Each structure stands twice: as C-alpha cells, then as structure tokens.
Amino acid sequence: MWAGRVLRAAPSAAPRGRRALSALTQLRGVLEEELDAIRGAGTWKSERVITSRQGPRIHVDGVSGGILNFCANNYLGLSSHPEVIQAGLQALEEFGAGLSSTRFICGTQSIHKDLEAKIARFHQREDAILYPSCFDANAGLFEALLSPQDAVLSDELNHASIIDGIRLCKAHKYRYRHLDMADLEAKLQEAQNHRLRLVATDGAFSMDGDIAPLQEICHLASRYGALVFVDECHATGFLGATGRGTDELLGVMDQVTIINSTLGKALGGASGGYTTGPGPLVSLLRQRARPYLFSNSLPPAVVGCASKALDLLMESNAIVQSMAAKTKRFRSKMEAAGFTVLGASHPICPVMLGDARLASCMADDMLKRGIFVIGFSYPVVPKNKARIRVQISAVHSEEDIDRCVEAFVEKEADATQGGRKEPGRRACHPREIRHRAGGGQCLLRRECPSLARQKRCLKGEEGELGGRAAPAGRRLGAAPEPRGSPSLAGSPRTKQGPAPRVEVGAAHPELRGRVGLLHAGGWGRRYYLFSLLPSRPPPHPTMPSICLTNPEIPGMQGDPQVVADLGRGVEQV
Numbered sequence: 001m002w003a004g005r006v007l008r009a010a011p012s013a014a015p016r017g018r019r020a021l022s023a024l025t026q027l028r029g030v031l032e033e034e035l036d037a038i039r040g041a042g043t044w045k046s047e048r049v050i051t052s053r054q055g056p057r058i059h060v061d062g063v064s065g066g067i068l069n070f071c072a073n074n075y076l077g078l079s080s081h082p083e084v085i086q087a088g089l090q091a092l093e094e095f096g097a098g099l100s101s102t103r104f105i106c107g108t109q110s111i112h113k114d115l116e117a118k119i120a121r122f123h124q125r126e127d128a129i130l131y132p133s134c135f136d137a138n139a140g141l142f143e144a145l146l147s148p149q150d151a152v153l154s155d156e157l158n159h160a161s162i163i164d165g166i167r168l169c170k171a172h173k174y175r176y177r178h179l180d181m182a183d184l185e186a187k188l189q190e191a192q193n194h195r196l197r198l199v200a201t202d203g204a205f206s207m208d209g210d211i212a213p214l215q216e217i218c219h220l221a222s223r224y225g226a227l228v229f230v231d232e233c234h235a236t237g238f239l240g241a242t243g244r245g246t247d248e249l250l251g252v253m254d255q256v257t258i259i260n261s262t263l264g265k266a267l268g269g270a271s272g273g274y275t276t277g278p279g280p281l282v283s284l285l286r287q288r289a290r291p292y293l294f295s296n297s298l299p300p301a302v303v304g305c306a307s308k309a310l311d312l313l314m315e316s317n318a319i320v321q322s323m324a325a326k327t328k329r330f331r332s333k334m335e336a337a338g339f340t341v342l343g344a345s346h347p348i349c350p351v352m353l354g355d356a357r358l359a360s361c362m363a364d365d366m367l368k369r370g371i372f373v374i375g376f377s378y379p380v381v382p383k384n385k386a387r388i389r390v391q392i393s394a395v396h397s398e399e400d401i402d403r404c405v406e407a408f409v410e411k412e413a414d415a416t417q418g419g420r421k422e423p424g425r426r427a428c429h430p431r432e433i434r435h436r437a438g439g440g441q442c443l444l445r446r447e448c449p450s451l452a453r454q455k456r457c458l459k460g461e462e463g464e465l466g467g468r469a470a471p472a473g474r475r476l477g478a479a480p481e482p483r484g485s486p487s488l489a490g491s492p493r494t495k496q497g498p499a500p501r502v503e504v505g506a507a508h509p510e511l512r513g514r515v516g517l518l519h520a521g522g523w524g525r526r527y528y529l530f531s532l533l534p535s536r537p538p539p540h541p542t543m544p545s546i547c548l549t550n551p552e553i554p555g556m557q558g559d560p561q562v563v564a565d566l567g568r569g570v571e572q573v
C-alpha cells in the first residue's frame with residue numbers, strides 16, 4: 001500500500017518540480033510586467049526614508065541637513081511630545097511589548113478598556129471599540145452592521161478604507177456626488193424601501209481639505225430616516241472649538257450616529273483606530289467585526305501614547321488653538337502671494353498648480369530648499385488638479401511657516417525666469433510644459449526632460465494632456481514634432497531622429513477617447529499612444545483612429561504586427 005503510493009507518485013515528481021519552477025518564472029514575468037506598467041503610468045510611489053523622529057524638523061536619508069516637514073498628519077505635534085513618549089515608555093514597562101493575542105482570547109488589558117472609555121468620553125458617545133487601525137475600523141463596521149435589507153449611501157470621494165469596507169457588506173450601495181446634497185437626497189429617496197439607511201462620509205477630505213456639510217447631511221438624514229456615519233481621521237483632535245471633530249465644528253454632535261477615527265494622526269501618530277457610537281452597536285462589533293476578532297490587540301506602548309494625547313487635549317485647548325493660528329498664517333500669506341489654496345480653515349492646505357509635472361518638480365525643488373512637501377497628481381487627484389499638499393502642525397514655529405511660504409515664492413519666481421537661478425536645471429513652468437507638449441498632442445515619454453531622470457515617466461502626464469484631440473484635419477503620421485524639442489534631450493527620439501509613427505486604423509474599442517501607455521499582449525513590446533484623433537473620420541464607425549509611436553523600435557512604421565497586437569488586448573489604458 002505504502003510502496004504503491006510511492007511508485008504512483010514517483011513519475012510525476014520531476015514534472016511537478018519543473019512546473020513549480022516555471023510557475024515561479026511565470027509569476028516573475030507577470031510581476032515585472034505589472035511593475036513596469038506602474039512605472040510607465042507615472043504612478044510609482046517611492047518612500048523617502050526619515051532618519052529621525054517625526055516632527056516639524058526631520059532628517060531625511062540622502063538629504064544633508066535638517067528638513068522642515070510639511071507633509072505629516074502630525075497636526076498637533078504630539079508624535080514626539082515628551083509627555084506622550086513618556087506615557088508610551090511607562091506602558092511598555094508596565095504592560096510589556098504586546099499581547100500575543102486577539103482581544104477576545106487573551107488580549108485585553110486594563111489600559112485597553114480605559115482608552116475605550118476615554119475615547120467615548122472625548123466624543124461624548126456611549127461606548128467605543130479599539131482596532132489595530134482605522135482602516136480596520138472601516139473594514140469591520142459596514143459588514144457587521146448592514147444586511148442585504150439595508151442601504152448605504154457613500155460620498156464618491158470617501159477614503160479608500162470606507163470604500164473597501166462598504167464593498168465587504170451586502171447592503172445596497174448608493175454613491176452620491178462629492179458633497180452634492182441634491183444627489184444625496186435623490187439617492188435617499190431611492191433607498192426609502194430599505195430597512196436601515198446609513199449615510200457615510202469623511203468629515204474632512206484629505207486631498208482637498210474640504211469639509212463635509214454635516215448640518216445638511218444630518219438634516220437630510222433625519223428627513224429620510226437615515227443614520228449618519230463620519231470618518232474623522234482628518235478632524236479628530238483639532239477641528240471644532242475643543243478638537244472633538246467635524247461634528248463639533250458644525251454643531252451636530254448629537255446627530256452623527258457613528259464615528260470612526262484613527263490614533264495614527266493627531267492623537268500621537270502611533271497607530272490604531274476606533275469606532276465610537278451607541279452602546280449596542282459597539283457590543284455587536286465586538287461579536288462580529290472581523291478585523292477586531294481576528295487581529296492582534298494594540299500594543300501597550302501605542303495605547304499609552306494615545307491615552308496621554310487625549311488627556312492633553314481634554315486638559316487644555318492651547319495646542320488646538322496654536323495649530324489653527326498657524327494654519328491661518330500659512331493660508332493668508334500664501335493667498336497674499338498669489339497662490340490658490342483649497343479649503344477654508346483646515347490644516348491640510350492644497351496649493352493648486354494644475355499641472356502634474358509642475359507639482360512633482362516643484363515638490364522636488366522644495367526639498368532642495370529644505371522643505372518637505374508632496375506633489376499629488378492624477379490618478380490620486382482629478383486630472384488638471386495637481387497640487388502640493390502642505391500640512392500645518394501646532395509645532396511649526398511662525399518662522400517655519402514663513403520659510404515655507406518664502407520657498408514657494410522663490411520657486412515660483414525661479415520658474416517664471418526659466419530656471420536661471422540654478423544653472424543646468426530646467427524650470428518646470430506650466431507654459432514651458434505646454435510648449436514642450438506641442439500644444440494639444442497627447443505626449444507620453446519615459447523620461448522627465450526637466451530633470452533627466454532616466455526611465456521615469458512623467459507623473460500624471462496623461463492626466464494633464466489626456467483627452468485633448470489633435471487639431472482637426474491633421475494627417476495621421478504627419479503630426480508635427482512638439483515644439484521645444486530641446487526638452488527631449490537624452491531620449492531615444494533625439495538620438496534616432498524623429499520617432500517612427502504608424503497609422504493604425506483598428507484599435508481596441510476601449511481606447512476611444514482615452515490616452516495612456518499600451519502594452520501589446522504577448523509581444524513584450526510597449527507602444528506609446530501618441531495622439532487620439534477623434535476628429536478624423538475613422539475607418540470604421542466603431543474604431544477610433546490613433547497614431548502610435550515607439551521610439552525604441554526602429555522601423556516600427558508600418559509593422560502589421562502592431563495592428564494585430566492591439567487587437568489582442570490592452571492591459572492598461
């Protein structure tokens with residue numbers, strides 16, 4: 001019996017080994033292709049490595065000297081507050097490194113219960129439940145609370161964790177337009193037949209620093225018998241007169257039913273999240289919320305830090321007021337200097353630039369001036385809405401704020417003068433970028449001409465140029481070179497002369513009206529969509545005409561394989 005099994009297994013052993021090897025090789029191929037697509041699309045996210053504590057002044061690996069930090073969610077500066085650190089050390093000493101257990105098995109300490117009670121008190125709610133993160137709190141809530149009989153109505157720009165949490169539940173899903181109360185009302189009317197209706201919104205939206213109109217939302221909710229859920233990650237601790245959040249700011253603390261928030265931003269910045277609201281809801285979450293039931297307890301040091309952060313906030317208003325005053329200073333100085341800063345009074349200050357490359361280059365230049373800020377562009381924010389997001393903290397000094405404003409002003413002046421202040425570097429000015437792009441063509445390249453970064457696609461370039469048609473009547477294959485060709489220095493196009501182009505009359509129907517980087521399936525080749533020409537009569541009513549270029553493949557022009565490849569699939573558009 002035993003021998004028989006071995007004999008039967010033996011013949012297939014070698015092929016299984018080979019299969020495993022080829023599966024790994026295949027996996028590597030798939031992963032490389034995915035990674036390449038991300039790089040090619042210009043959405044690659046890299047991490048700057050901080051070699052100091054989080055705070056207003058940090059040290060960044062590879063950058064000499066101290067850096068003024070304007071991109072952390074450390075709104076109240078409590079991440080490195082001495083009392084917060086001391087409380088963390090004390091909890092570590094007294095309660096150990098961690099629980100090696102989930103809460104309901106063997107992972108609840110007195111400090112977890114104390115912190116939950118403190119959170120509920122802070123928000124003036126009946127009870128609270130801790131999670132390893134607010135992402136988990138959002139992942140746990142909707143599935144535990146809502147059934148197929150219920151409905152959830154969600155702002156279209158809600159945080160990814162709310163979207164994912166809602167995906168996990170079986171309730172009927174309605175998405176209303178961002179902050180659009182008429183649309184919310186229409187969706188509430190549609191949802192009237194459901195058992196429960198839950199309106200879900202961020203309190204403050206992190207990309208624009210805009211604030212949900214909670215008064216109107218609560219009014220509609222009461223009119224249509226709905227509950228209100230607010231994610232307060234970018235509000236807890238600092239919005240409202242005593243930092244309770246958006247509901248305090250807008251005077252609706254008694255009308256918002258459920259709040260989820262984080263300990264990982266203003267409240268010490270370590271990690272952790274929570275839900276606070278009606279007692280029976282919290283009890284249900286302890287029975288049903290999967291991230292609570294199946295993930296480890298918060299480490300005591302984290303609990304100690306967050307608990308002290310709440311103590312500090314409940315003792316005094318001074319930190320909150322300091323942050324508000326500095327936010328006001330930054331916003332008013334930037335506006336006086338001619339910049340557009342979105343939002344009203346939130347410490348998230350999006351400095352609007354529009355142009356994706358300008359935002360990316362400007363953020364890099366600011367770092368060279370000792371200011372750490374991040375540029376955001378499509379697809380993180382809508383097309384043509386690229387910005388640099390500046391985040392103010394209570395621990396920035398007034399001089400820090402002024403220095404940040406000065407750096408923006410200097411950079412702007414520099415860019416307008418064509419970068420003459422810094423020999424050897426090109427300015428990133430919108431006019432120049434438009435000029436380089438050939439006024440309306442959809443141009444994708446793999447290098448940043450301004451900074452000559454090899455193999456790095458321009459961040460969000462498709463966003464700012466995408467969808468613009470080439471002028472009517474332009475002949476395929478005869479599109480003019482982008483003006484300002486010096487910007488192509490170093491790219492294969494200048495080495496080989498004008499890029500070959502090919503007219504392709506048949507393309508994947510999904511291409512219509514969109515631009516992007518194409519991967520032609522099965523050929524390991526990458527084609528660059530150069531322009532869409534919807535104004536030209538297509539060869540067939542369902543097929544747009546497109547013009548392709550691939551500077552890396554000499555003689556691609558007329559390659560019939562291009563046509564075949566395109567028919568096989570477009571992996572990314």
Ligand SMILES: Cc1ncc(COP(=O)(O)O)c(C=O)c1O
Nearest residue numbers: 133134135159161233262264273
């Ligand atoms: C609005 C919002 N909700 C939830 C989260 C997730 O919070 P945490 O970092 O605690 O998982 C974030 C974090 O970026 C956020 O901004």
